[in-house]
Amino acid sequence: xxxxxxxxxxxxxxxxxxxxxxxxxxxxxxxxxxxxxxxxxxxxxxxxxxxxxxxxxxxxxxxxxxxxxxxxxxxxxxxxxxxxxxxxxxxxxxxxxxxxxxxxxxxxxxxxxxxxxxxxxxxxxxxxxxxxxxxxxxxxxxxxxxxxxxxxxxxxxxxxxxxxxxxxxxxxxxxxxxxxxxxxxxxxxxxxxxxxxxxxxxxxxxxxxxxxxxxxxxxxxxxxxxxxxxxxxxxxxxxxxxxxxxxxxx
Numbered sequence: 001x002x003x004x005x006x007x008x009x010x011x012x013x014x015x016x017x018x019x020x021x022x023x024x025x026x027x028x029x030x031x032x033x034x035x036x037x038x039x040x041x042x043x044x045x046x047x048x049x050x051x052x053x054x055x056x057x058x059x060x061x062x063x064x065x066x067x068x069x070x071x072x073x074x075x076x077x078x079x080x081x082x083x084x085x086x087x088x089x090x091x092x093x094x095x096x097x098x099x100x101x102x103x104x105x106x107x108x109x110x111x112x113x114x115x116x117x118x119x120x121x122x123x124x125x126x127x128x129x130x131x132x133x134x135x136x137x138x139x140x141x142x143x144x145x146x147x148x149x150x151x152x153x154x155x156x157x158x159x160x161x162x163x164x165x166x167x168x169x170x171x172x173x174x175x176x177x178x179x180x181x182x183x184x185x186x187x188x189x190x191x192x193x194x195x196x197x198x199x200x201x202x203x204x205x206x207x208x209x210x211x212x213x214x215x216x217x218x219x220x221x222x223x224x225x226x227x228x229x230x231x232x233x234x235x236x237x238x239x240x241x242x243x244x245x246x247x248x249x250x
Contacts (some may be wrong), residue, residue, distance in 0.1 A: 054126025083149030184221025
């Protein structure tokens, strides 16, 4: 699948190169073409594993997580009783992170509905399992997130997803202006929730995943959030979705 991206889609390599141009990732600077090929393989895995996770029995899907680091931070945040805002960027397997948390506590994740109506039931069935629920990126969805946080529950957001015009500001991401959502700061201001970075590191040879949790000390500013995301990406840069059009013009 990854090689289909690399050889079959000229835009893939071009966008990855463009997105990496100001990122100063040592692995990419050492050998850009090798990095892009590796990233293409990881991107292929991301697509295949998404469907595998959605269609596996819940217990088997959750069993793909072989370890989690930073769970003590999660417990401390829950003890505060003000809710948790999980920020899970397009890094590693972002589908498994919320599903793992939902094994123990309720979590509601924000998602952008597909433009393909036929695909919606598939997404819904794959994600609305156990104590995990999804809510759309609209006013109703935002109200749902607020209610969850005020109950002391967790919510999940893809913080590097480009928001609609008027719902973000321009903030540097890898030394380059990127339109960044302001929703996180507004939710933080309204609830005093704990902001937590989270990602599912993909182990080699299909061995599963390691989930990482860590608190982010932030006022909710887009600049601080982008810096936090950058720090995660630098840990396993080939697993980031560099082909995502993060710097698109609105």
